[in-house]
Amino acid sequence: MQELESAPTLPPKGHVRTSQAALFEPSTPILSASELGLSEAEWYWGSATREKIDDLMKDTPDGTFLVRDASSKVGEYTLTLRKGGCNKLVKICRNRQGRYGFSEPYRFNSIPELVQFYRSESLGEYNPMLNVKLLYPVSRLQHTEEVEASNSDDLGKMRKQLESAHLEYLNRSRQYNLYRDDYSRCSQEIQFKKQASDAFDVAVLMFEEQLLLHDKFQREAHRHEIYCLKENYELLKSQMSKLKQSRQELQENLRGQAVLSRNLDREMNVLKPELNQLCKTRDLLQTKFLSTVLVYIQQHPSSVHADSQHWLLPDCSRSTAESLLAGKADGTFLIRRSAGAPFALTIACHGVEKGVGHILIYRSERGFGFTEPYLLFQTLNDLVVYYAGHSLEELNPKMNTTLAYPLHG
Structure with a gap:
């Protein structure tokens, strides 16, 4: 007669569910080690749309890559790889034993393991047309930080x-x-x-x-x-x-x-x-x-600050500007042409030598400003209106003043 297996040990009574509905409560899924590693990988973009991926990969060099969930089937993944100035989509397959690869034989225990391997080996062994390594990951973490920074109102x-x-x-x-x-x-x-x-x-x-x-x-x-x-x-x-x-x-x-x-x-x-x-x-x-x-x-509209006739003296020299502003209240200013830059700001301020300071105003393809990366003002008028309400101290610690009073205001 076949020997019967011993009955399983009963759990303690405190663990017995008394509610019939409790038998059907969904349990919290436990991620495997490989899935946990994938979710934490900077190059994994989850269910990001193909349009978003195309935008992320735009103008990137060959070897740039990321991995996302396949749109065709749940549980499958797609590698997006830049090659020849175009995005190449490569399906990441998984067999019944839970191993991953691009084609048989599947030899990787996880997608992070697959990616790590092809960081140093070319995909040319899988497809001669993809003779490139996974060189530059598109970082989801860095992108998130940038978005957070861009949404900051501070x-x-x-x-x-x-x-x-x-x-x-x-x-x-x-x-x-x-x-x-x-x-x-x-x-x-x-x-x-x-x-x-x-x-x-x-x-x-x-x-x-x-x-x-x-x-x-x-x-x-x-x-x-x-x-x-x-x-x-x-x-x-x-x-x-x-x-x-x-x-x-x-x-x-x-x-x-x-x-x-x-x-x-x-x-x-x-x-x-x-x-x-x-x-x-x-x-x-x-x-x-x-x-x-x-x-x-x-x-903050200001008819005085927004009108250049109150503060723009294009042919005024440096010495003449200093004479005009000598003894004036802090924040009295004018803008003139300069040899070192398109324009220069001259402003009365007791914190600087002689009580009058000078700051060059540069111009780039984006606009006017005192220094990079702030060459952003489309016109001198915009620059004046902005710094009428913001201190020049951020440019020069000794200039604790705003563009308060146009010379002819």
């Missing part, structure tokens, strides 16, 4: 974020320019050394031909000619040996230059998407800051 906080983003962009740009300059010099040196190497090859070939001729002449020469031919032969051999040694040193140096060139190229390629992202962040914050400025200008 002007002071926004200014700090904008300045920080601009400073980081400048630092990265300088680093990229250094790499680019070094790469350019390295490329020129490689070109020159390749030409020198080719010249060495020609010279060595000529010496080898001469040695063959000397060998032939020695066999055919008279006895009294052999000694001189041998001397010349040994001299040619010595010179050719030196040539080969120099060529070898040049080739070793050339290999070192080639390694340096590849490293510099790789560093530039790493920085490019980062620069692009920093530029997008800065532009986003600039746009938000500008919209806040425009709202302020609309809410």
Whole structure:
């Protein structure tokens, strides 16, 4: 007779559900380790629409990627990869054993494991048309921070974020320019050394031909000619040996230059998407800051400040401006043309030397301003109206005043 299995141990009475409805209560799903890792991955965008993905991937370099839920079937995923300036959609498959891959055999225990593998290996082994690695993840976390920053109504906080983003962009740009300059010099040196190497090859070939001729002449020469031919032969051999040694040193140096060139190229390629992202962040914050400025200008109309005839003296010199503002109340100002920039602000302020200060006003394709990244004002009038209500202290700690009184107001 078959032996029966022992009955399972009963749970403690305190754990017995007395309600019939409780038997049908849904339990909270427990994420597997691989699913938990996926949800925390910066490159995983969940159920983001294809339109949003296209916008995120726009103008990104080859190798940029992200993963999202497949729109066709629940539980499947799609890798979006930039290649050849276009977005390539690659289905991530899963077999019954829970392993992932692009095609059989599926060898990855999770999608993060798959992504990590192809960060260092080309997808060319899966599809020769996709001969690129997963180089640049589109970060969902960074995007969220940018959106939060763009939605902030705190002007002071926004200014700090904008300045920080601009400073980081400048630092990265300088680093990229250094790499680019070094790469350019390295490329020129490689070109020159390749030409020198080719010249060495020609010279060595000529010496080898001469040695063959000397060998032939020695066999055919008279006895009294052999000694001189041998001397010349040994001299040619010595010179050719030196040539080969120099060529070898040049080739070793050339290999070192080639390694340096590849490293510099790789560093530039790493920085490019980062620069692009920093530029997008800065532009986003600039746009938000500008919209806040425009709202302020609309809410604070001032016929005196908005009319340039009260404060614009285009032909006024620096010394004349100082004379006109000497002894005036703090915040009395005018704007004039300048040699160092399109315009300059001259303002009475007891906190600066002589009681009169000067700030250059620059102009970019976006507008006027005192310094980057604030060259945003479409007209000088907008700049004046804005700083009529905001202190110049943020530009110069000694100028604790606003553009309070136009000279001819």
